[in-house]
Amino acid sequence: xxxxxxxxxxxxxxxxxxxxxxxxxxxxxxxxxxxxxxxxxxxxxxxxxxxxxxxxxxxxxxxxxxxxxxxxxxxxxxxxxxxxxxxxxxxxxxxxxxxxxxxxxxxxxxxxxxxxxxxxxxxxxxxxxxxxxxxxxxxxxxxxxxxxxxxxxxxxxxxxxxxxxxxxxxxxxxxxxxxxxxxxxxxxxxxxxxxxxxxxxxxxxxxxxxxxxxxxxxxxxxxxxxxxxxxxxxxxxxxxxxxxxx
Amino acid sequence: xxxxxxxxxxxxxxxxxxxxxxxxxxxxxxxxxxxxxxxxxxxxxxxxxxxxxxxxxxxxxxxxxxxxxxxxxxxxxxxxxxxxxxxxxxxxxxxxxxxxxxxxxxxxxxxxxxxxxxxxxxxxxxxxxxxxxxxxxxxxxxxxxxxxxxxxxxxxxxxxxxxxxxxxxxxxxxxxxxxxxxxxxxxxxxxxxxxxxxxxxxxxxxxxxxxxxxxxxxxxxxxxxxxxxxxxxxxxxxxxxxxxxxxxxxxxxxxxxxxxxxxxxxxxxxxxxxxxxxxxxxxxxxxxxxxxxxxxxxxx
Numbered sequence: 310x311x312x313x314x315x316x317x318x319x320x321x322x323x324x325x326x327x328x329x330x331x332x333x334x335x336x337x338x339x340x341x342x343x344x345x346x347x348x349x350x351x352x353x354x355x356x357x358x359x360x361x362x363x364x365x366x367x368x369x370x371x372x373x374x375x376x377x378x379x380x381x382x383x384x385x386x387x388x389x390x391x392x393x394x395x396x397x398x399x400x401x402x403x404x405x406x407x408x409x410x411x412x413x414x415x416x417x418x419x420x421x422x423x424x425x426x427x428x429x430x431x432x433x434x435x436x437x438x439x440x441x442x443x444x445x446x447x448x449x450x451x452x453x454x455x456x457x458x459x460x461x462x463x464x465x466x467x468x469x470x471x472x473x474x475x476x477x478x479x480x481x482x483x484x485x486x487x488x489x490x491x492x493x494x495x496x497x498x499x500x501x502x503x504x505x506x507x508x509x510x511x512x513x514x515x516x517x518x519x520x521x522x523x524x525x526x527x528x529x530x531x532x533x534x535x536x537x538x539x540x541x542x543x544x545x546x547x548x549x550x551x552x553x554x555x
Numbered sequence: 556x557x558x559x560x561x562x563x564x565x566x567x568x569x570x571x572x573x574x575x576x577x578x579x580x581x582x583x584x585x586x587x588x589x590x591x592x593x594x595x596x597x598x599x600x601x602x603x604x605x606x607x608x609x610x611x612x613x614x615x616x617x618x619x620x621x622x623x624x625x626x627x628x629x630x631x632x633x634x635x636x637x638x639x640x641x642x643x644x645x646x647x648x649x650x651x652x653x654x655x656x657x658x659x660x661x662x663x664x665x666x667x668x669x670x671x672x673x674x675x676x677x678x679x680x681x682x683x684x685x686x687x688x689x690x691x692x693x694x695x696x697x698x699x700x701x702x703x704x705x706x707x708x709x710x711x712x713x714x715x716x717x718x719x720x721x722x723x724x725x726x727x728x729x730x731x732x733x734x735x736x737x738x739x740x741x742x743x744x745x746x747x748x749x750x751x752x753x754x755x756x757x758x759x760x761x762x763x764x765x766x767x768x769x770x771x772x773x774x775x776x777x778x779x780x781x782x783x784x785x786x787x788x789x790x791x792x793x794x795x796x797x798x799x800x801x802x803x804x805x806x807x808x809x810x811x812x813x814x815x816x817x818x819x820x821x822x823x824x825x826x827x828x829x830x831x832x833x834x835x836x837x838x839x840x841x842x843x844x845x846x847x848x849x850x851x852x853x854x855x
């Protein structure tokens with residue numbers, strides 16, 4: 310479904326992503342972990358078409374895509390951002406935010422689709438005519454997920470979807486994402502610095518360090534501690550140490 | 556829908572339909588505006604001025620153009636409520652008719668300038684690169700010209716008159732709005748919510764028009780209301796130089812300009828149009844400030 314080969318991204322003289330390759334089968338779910346600055350979000354932005362200064366090969370659903378994407382691409386691939394406070398237009402109601410993708414893609418039946426989308430992410434219909442600043446962080450992230458899903462994409466790119474939320478809400482959002490994937494047969498790429506989050510949602514995990522993917526490991530191996538690369542062990546030790554304070 | 560437009564229907568926390576939500580928002584904005592005394596004073600004065608100007612033929616006691624040289628520079632009296640000017644014309648009637656010219660000019664300038672400045676600023680800010688550089692250099696060129704001289708040259712190239720004055724002022728007044736709109740656009744263009752809009756596959760025009768421009772409007776509204784008095788003054792200066800409203804057409808600025816030599820002996824002659832300009836400018840300012848607060852839903 311998603312095939313990335315030798316992806317390189319540079320900002321000026323600084324090469325941030327140095328030849329990353331990713332393969333995700335249809336309905337699969339791939340996690341990318343790494344510390345901040347490792348280039349994991351940049352990979353996602355290049356994939357989504359937000360960053361067009363990349364080289365390499367990106368193939369989505371058998372079709373090679375260039376730096377400029379067409380509307381059909383955006384109907385197939387959607388993204389959820391890290392910060393639910395910044396990813397919703399501050400002057401638009403939830404109704405307006407959700408109807409925008411439908412209007413752009415010329416999808417009718419807006420009224421019913423918005424109702425369904427809100428129900429799907431477990432938001433009360435009272436939220437429909439509110440502004441983002443009247444909702445909580447978790448509710449906003451649900452709106453962002455609803456917006457990403459409303460045009461019925463096949464691929465969802467998740468850029469640290471839970472890291473701006475507090476722990477109890479994180480679990481809700483993760484469960485919601487897992488449910489949605491099962492129900493809609495979505496393909497995920499999830500970026501996070503949190504190993505627990507990634508291994509909860511993704512059977513395969515790629516570890517990034519300094520713009521390179523140093524290891525691709527299955528979630529079971531990761532949990533069992535069968536790591537190959539020292540950086541992976543380091544990240545794992547850190548997350549275990551955080552979860553179970555001695 | 557029998558309860559349509561009742562207060563309960565408008566203030567419903569969980570509107571049932573899109574139109575109910577929209578009307579509810581408008582009603583709440585109106586309540587907000589109403590709770591702001593300064594904004595209400597501004598609104599009342601602006602509406603009053605507009606109505607007085609529109610109803611000038613009904614309310615005027617004299618023909619604004621008829622001269623009576625035996626009764627020039629008369630004090631306010633029963634016959635001439637606000638006195639007469641240096642040619643014996645009734646000032647009260649001239650103020651009423653002058654409102655049509657002056658307010659008409661101000662509104663026409665604003666209607667021309669605001670969309671132009673907004674469009675140039677938003678397009679430059681969102682496109683970046685060469686488009687931004689070209690548009691901003693054009694803006695700089697207009698900004699660098701002395702306003703009155705450019706307007707003067709422009710009017711001289713056309714024929715003197717109110718329409719040319721409006722065009723000339725509009726031509727010289729838009730650059731600050733473009734700068735302001737560009738600055739506002741730059742602060743949001745890289746935000747996640749605009750990135751999300753781009754990810755819907757929306758074309759750039761739609762993003763600028765529907766998502767960026769509305770964010771620039773509140774600060775533009777404030778700037779415009781602050782500029783209204785200076786637009787009136789520029790119109791007056793053009794009139795004084797014979798390039799704006801042509802005599803005997805009454806225009807507040809021109810009325811001050813011609814009467815300013817009487818300010819010590821017959822103070823009311825220049826003071827009354829001055830008061831009219833002052834009140835109109837102040838009212839626009841108050842209203843603009845109130846509108847800015849109402850336009851920002853985060854303030855609620």
